Amino acid sequence: MNKVLMQGNKIIGEAAIRAGCRFYAGYPITPQNEIPEYMAERLREVEGGVFIQSESEVAAIHMVIGASAAGARSMTSSSSPGISLKQEGISSLAACELPAVIVNMMRGGPGLGNISPSQGDYFQATRGGGHGDYRIIVLGPDSAQELADLTMDAFDLADRYRTPVMILADGMMGQMMEPVIFKTPKPRAYPESFIMKGAGAGKSKIIRGLILDPLDMEEHNWTLDRKYQVIARKETRHELFKADDAELILVAYGTGARIAKGAIKRLREQGLRAGLFRPITLWPFPTNELRDLAKKIENFLVFEMSTGQMVEDVRLAIQGRARIGFHGRPGGVVPTPVELTNVVMRKYDRKEGIIDHY
Amino acid sequence: MMVKTIFSGFGGQGVLMMGYSLAHGAMSAGYHVTFLPAYGAEVRGGTANCTVAVSDDEIASPIASEPNNIVVLNTPSLYAFQNRVAPGGALFLNSSIIAVESSRHDVRIFKIPSSEMAEKLGNPRTANTVMMGAFLKITGLVPPDIYLSSMATVMGSKKKSVIEINRKAFAAGHEFLKIAE
Amino acid sequence: MMKKVFGRPQSMKKNIFHYCAGCGHSIAHRLIAEVIDELDIRGITIGVPPAGCAVLAYNYFDIDMIEAQHGRGPATATGIKRILPDRVVFSYQGDGDLAAIGIAESFHAANRGENITVVFMNNAVYGMTGGQMAPTSIMGQKTTTSPAGRNNVLDGYPIQVSEIFSLLPGTAYIERCTVNSPASILKTRKAIRKAFQYQIDGLGFSLIEILSPCPTNWKMTPIESCRWIDEVMSKSFPLGVIKDLPAAAKGEQKKGGPRHDG
Incomplete structure (x- = not known):
């Protein structure tokens, strides 16, 4: 495999495409603008690729929900203030057990903050981030090579556990160029039965986060929690x-x-x-x-x-x-x-x- | 070995290209390398700069608080970065544009009239490549043949003639310091 | 054997509606299900219900459904439709969902000309949360959050979603209907059918606005509610075809046809 010199944001884009990502929606925000730009270009080239510049980060994550439900490997990216906006949808992804990859190229905060590299979103990322009782898998790359490897792994983990996975890096990782070798991604193994594509002649399907009966909702919470415990047991890396x-x-x-x-x-x-x-x-x-x-x-x-x-x-x-x-x-x-x-x-x-x- | 260099000038002078091509050349020569462009509002304001770190070991920080070298293509960049250079380091100036003297006396200073030289070669836009010729002559970071092949790679789809004139510009910069010494 | 003249649509589950007596949601649900049956698209239709009274729509529709967060239906529908362009995708939204919290998602889906259908239930009030002011509450309308009546200084004006959306070049078909009489119900059914057919034909974004009675929060009887739509509400929200680009293109434009052609 060839070693190439690439910028961090573009590495994430390329790794996502190679991992089979076919849907990206996002809203520009510094310091991660090269991700939507790269995806806009590459998703035109690959079969079945869809790129949407959304009207907001909120819209982007909800487009990802739809695309993920419809069976596409889906991704969105942003930086700190934009990630705050996405939390509604990330909570939904967790509740509905839908896979997706979310990239946060952190910048200084709170508020609008600045555009310099920061690690101020650790709590938000590792405690779930949105409302409700859930966690998401959070990967913290420290090199160009890990940006590539962990982006590919993120799609696999998201599928395996049907849960959102976040790449948590920062403006410096996004802007920096470093040599990288793209590994060969594993073929996708995501059961057809999870995909919503119309009921056909069969039984209709519902994807939802609303469970009005508290006892049923409690059971859903415990089901999610058992999944998180399996993840905690099997997936730690250091x-x-x-x-x-x-x-x-x-x-x-x-x-x-x-x-x-x-x-x-x-x-x-x-x-x-x-x-x-x-x-x-x-x-x-x-x-x-x-x-x-x-x-x-x-x-x-x-x-x-x-x-x-x-x-x-x-x-x-x-x-x-x-x-x-x-x-x-x-x-x-x-x-x-x-x-x-x-x-x-x-x-x-x-x-x-x-x-x-x- | 760890060598950090800041390239700086105004937007359009090919500052990022200098850093990118050096980083690519150093990678091809087998080094660990990082390239970090300054980003955000700062870039749009007219100045551009980037930092390249070349090392035979893993690179911790791609930022250079005390670079070994700076390559400056305009006067504001000289003022911005001259005090950061490590004592004993090197300062490469585009003397066609920078008329003032550096305030540093503890670093090696190389003045290259790169804009004029580029103009003489027939393409004023190759001033950055002239600087690269001089820079690699002194630092020896990357062998010229490896650098030139990286330069052609990062220029990508550019016409052959453009790559050819840049090769000449590089050679001119490389030769210039030999003559000056 | 006797011929069956009325029954449950295939696309509806055997559940009893939880909606209040006189509510328009159950009628709108049934009309959509009838159209899905008629067009024989149950197997390829995906519905996106909203937050609000219709949040449990998936208990009634026997089709694939994915619930959207409040206001985000058109974004979620966009994601689905772009990945599965040959499916029929519709979002079902209330006035708060579409015209307040989700105005951006709705407006931009319309502006992109997403080939989806939006069924917009306008009852001029927030139903599920107990009768608060909606972006479509009419001037002077008393709600729990506009106790002295909607006042333009405090609250601004009712938003005419259909008229505004009709100005977007991305929209193909927009009609405002109601469900307060047998005749208006049949008209609404025709409009929904047309919107779905346009989507199947790839003609672009369609929006069916339905003025829908909410007796509970209007504090009226169902009959009074139906009358109020005719006598009051439809004065702020005139009924009719607002835009029908495909028909206009075919030269089938009739009297009372499009007022805007984009």
Whole structure:
């Protein structure tokens, strides 16, 4: 397979097309405009491809609902404020058990915020995001290669569990070019019986989220929850980097994890044996894997481009078994590995461990 | 080894093309590479810049707070980026347009009258490629033959004649610094 | 053997309507089901019911149905129709659904000329939530949220959806009907049939607006409600064909025909 140099947003588009995505609806918002542009071009070329520039993010996600119900691999993308608008439909997708892929190229918030890379939407993504009792699978790529691989995987996961899957990256991942090799996607395995295409001569089908009887709705909630538990058991992914001999573990994802890797190399040059725990699935969070690590390592430092969101999942995983520190840069600031190196040196003492820990 | 370079100028000078072609060349030469364009309102305002990181190891951040090199095609870009260059780094100036002197004395400064040279070659739009010739001559980041083949690749569907004049522009930039030294 | 002259349409389930006495939804449901039977399209029709009183429409229609969130029916219908262009797709929407919360989705589906049919139930009030003001409540109409009567300074004006949509080049056929008498019901049936036929023929976006009685929230008897449509409501929302591009193109335009031709 050929290695190509491509921009992150376009990589997502190309990976989606190769994975068989045939429906895209979206509304332009920086820093992800190259996704709709790329899809507009590519969906013209492939058989059965449909691209719609919708009147709003709200309309886009509801078009995706229709296309998904009608049997197409479907995707929409946006950035933070637009993802807030899509939550109504994401909640519906979860309720109706429809597969879809949603891309969030996060930017600084809250409100309109700015267009710089940020990780402020972690809570929104990993707690479901919209109303009601549900979760969505959230994948946090940290390289061009993972943008391609995880986009393809997202369509498979969405089908397998009939649930929306979110790619959670940020403006930097979307804008950056890096070499990438597109893997060969698996053929789609989605039962025909799930697809709504008219009743034919048979029984008619209903796709709905409205269940007025509380006991029936409760059962639907438990059914969804059992599915989420299976996902949590089977689908967690994480990466360990220089963790074998580490005295201190940084926990970071996406762009934050790249910066952490840079800091770890510098820290090791200064004699501090730091390592990285990088969640790749943000939901389900690799809780057990992190907890296991806390059996032998006493000090953790969470780094996020936010005021501290994933750090709560880290605390829940570690449950007081180790010291947890935090460094955050919210609002669209991307700190350098040098800054993070200095912060770690300040916050970690060889004898005392993490200072001002949780 | 990790080398970060910021390319900057105004929109239309082919600033992004310089970064893109370098990144592609470095990838072809077997390096890890990232290319990060400045995006958003800033780009539309008339200035354009991008950052290329080339390394023999994984690249942590594609952002350069302290680039090893800057290549600037206009005066505002010089002011914007000259103070960021790491001491001992290199600064490449389009001296056809930039009449002022850099305030830095701890970096190597290379002045290339690339706009005039491009004009002489018959295509003023190749000033960026002239700069690339000079840049790769000094930094040696990517061998010229690999770079030129990447340049042709990223130019894609452009006419053969366009690629040919860019090859000449590259050679002129490459030769220029040899003569100057 | 006696000939059956009246029965349940094939496209309806054997459920009893939950709608209030005198409500127009049950009539509109039945008319749609009759048309689906008549055109023999039960197996290829997909309906998109809304939030509101008709949210349980899938309990009555024996066709494939996917419930839309409030106002998003035309977006969901767009997604389905673009993937399955040979299916017959309709959304069923109330006045809040179409003219308030979903005006953008409806307007833009119409403007794109999506080859779908919208059945628009206009009863000038929010039924399911208990009688609040609708975007189509008429001037002076008392509702629970316009207790002194609709007032243009506070509330703006009733939206004439059909007239506004008829200005969009993307729309092919728009007619405003009602279901307050046997004659008007038959007319509405013809309009729905025409809209579905146009869709089957690929002629583009059609909208059938139905002025529909809501005795419960109008605080009237069913008979008073039917009369109110004739005497009051239809003055704000004149009945008739608003736009019929295919007919105009065929030169079949008759008296009382399209007032706008886009």
